[in-house]
Amino acid sequence: MTTTTSVRTSKRPVDTDQKLPLSPLLALATAAFVVVLTEALPAGVLPEMARGLSVSESAAGQALTVYALASGLAAVPLAALTAGWRRKRLLVTAVAVFAVANTVTALSACYPLTMAFRLVAGVASAAVWAELVVYARRLAPPHLAGRAIAIAMAGIPLALSLGIPAGTFLGSLVGWRVTFGLVTLVSVLLLGWILVSVPDHPGQRPGRREPILRAVRLPGVAAVLFVVAAYVLAHNTFYTYIASFLDAYGMSGQRDLVLLVFGLASMVSILVTGALIDRRLRELTIGSTVLFLLAAALLIPFADDAVVVYGSMVLWGLGWGGLATLLQTAVTDAGGDRGQALLVTVWNTLMAGGGVTGGVLLDTLGPASFPWSVLLLLVPVLLVVVGARTHGFPERGTRGSGT
Template sequence: MTTTHTDRIPDPAQSPERERLPVLPLLALTTAAFMGILTEALPAGVLPEMAASLSVSESAAGQTLTVYAIATGLSAIPVVAGTASWPRRRLLLTAVLTFAVANLVTAISDSYPLTMAFRLFAGVAAAVVWAGLVGYARRLAPPRLQGRAIAMTMAGVPLALSLGIPLGTFLGDLFGWRLTFGLAALISALLMVWVRLSVPEFPGRPRGEREPILAALRLPGVTAVLFTVAAYVLAHNILYTYIAAFLDANGMDAQRDVVLLVFGIASVVSIFVTGALVDQRLRLLTIAGSGLFLVAAGMLTVLAGEPFTLYLAIILWGLGWGGATTLLQTAVTDAGGERGQALLVTTWNSSMAGGGAVGGLMLSMFGPQSFPWGAVLLMIPAVVVVIGARTHAFPAERPGLEGPVYTQ
């Protein structure tokens, strides 16, 4: 595709009259994030019925989530590099169209290989969405509100997990799993219209200005942020992926839904607090969030047998985790720009997959009580890095954002 010349595409964030957040376009980006998570995780809520319809085992049906996550992680760097010069809205519309087609094919397909192929395509589209949303949000907002714009955009992630997946599961029980995927396809199609009407076009990076994405690792602060991402996400997913086994081992099997609801509410509270303060207090919030998660994991190592302390730990965990997406994405973009975003997508999804794998090994070798110990061992160095990386990765004052910004 050709790159649209910047003179023909005004940048709203550079206009002096733009002192407020453009809510409608940002909500369209929020919905894109929502659909990225919903498309990925929706099979989890209807796995037995989906497996039966496709004539495969539940384990094989579960790989529809695995192939999506792997495709997202592996494709982030090459796809972002290959589409760096594409106009941004056109690229986002292409990704959302892929969600729509993949969900529609999943809704009507009786072929397991065909379903898996389109799940893979959807995972690649998710890499495009995750790598581009933060840059888009920053371009839409004035510099002093860019952190808040990122928080609003990324709120689609916890909303999908806390509302979208349970609702999809409920509808699947009522009307069948295929209708659920059909509705996801319809929402994606409507989202395309919304994006086209409300989100302005921005240029990609001019071809002559491309830089290797991996070169961002040499920028001050990027490696420290990525290490924090890896430790944070790995620790979270070891606990969260196997939370049912952990709760069962502590006599809380009858309260799984309540525990997850409490975690979800705490995470949403954290999202709102982060959104309100991230532009002025990124360092403080990151130290507080990682510290709360460490304290929660420490409590779960020895106090999970008591319902009160377990719920308290779950609340602290949710408060520590909910804002992590916004904080870490803001930090890596401040340090490494949009190339840093591509590295974060790869690191984040690899750590998600690693959490499931490492947690499975820990479960088979040491039992479910080992999960919080693993989280503690991961979060101690993460907290040390966050506190120590005060110059570039997590500075007290965020760097200025003057001048034109190109998204990749």
């Protein structure tokens, strides 16, 4: 998820006749789609996957944990290790790893082997996230950079709105292994698309690399990273075990439809975010937090009411869909590409934390505890976003002052 600040501060004259190069941007969106689908698909087929691997549901949920943990821990060292690589080589290598890892997942009946390749896929995801935003910025004219990022990130809600529900449905129809096999097929097709359509860029020269960890001292970076940590932990604690939650309240047969509703709302969210982010980042982030809080608050007393569950999924999806774009933009404004490297680390580490936390809650307090965990984590998030009006999530007209 690294970006460069040079595009944002470019002094080049703006050519308003320039258009976005859709083919490479859509290839990047498909890469995001594959990353999210590989990451989150176990959540939709968790009971079936647990039976197939002869483990408990909480153990199967660690398929998301090891993936996210590997991505988080690998982000900073991987960025340093591959800084000199040509960018297209890195992107192609990462997508090829996804093809191999999903093939192993589809075929393996061995839990440790499956977890090992989930870990490998997690490392590859760190490389993809590190390239999406910087590629989108380089492909777009400066005045369309925000829109280019929104297109590249559209693969996230698309995976949630179509990929995960379709995978959940196919998992119940023909088996979860077939679903992972289809993700492999998409990965292979994506490799050809990237090779043909996405331009190459050189890596960084050694003398231009700055210490990444120092970015946390820049004004606003710590506030954004706190929001990343708490929001992502809240989301993944609940989302990892959404199938178990729905099963507990008699909605096991509606998992695919519930996830479809969530994903469609997420798609609406990223469209709105793409249109307004350059002018309303602060307001959008506050709104995102409030919507998720409201969804959780409704589920506490009414989790057994299907209408409320679907309504809560709409609110949750509207809150979640544009969040990655919002926080990537906020951390880039505050800390540049070094801030982005830290965001990838925090994001994915707390995704892993969500899998672990959700597993503990499921085994000790049961599925009813998930909405409460969201409230506990997101109230501080709301306070930080509201309070960070000078740096981190500044008022309109003051963005970028923290770099």
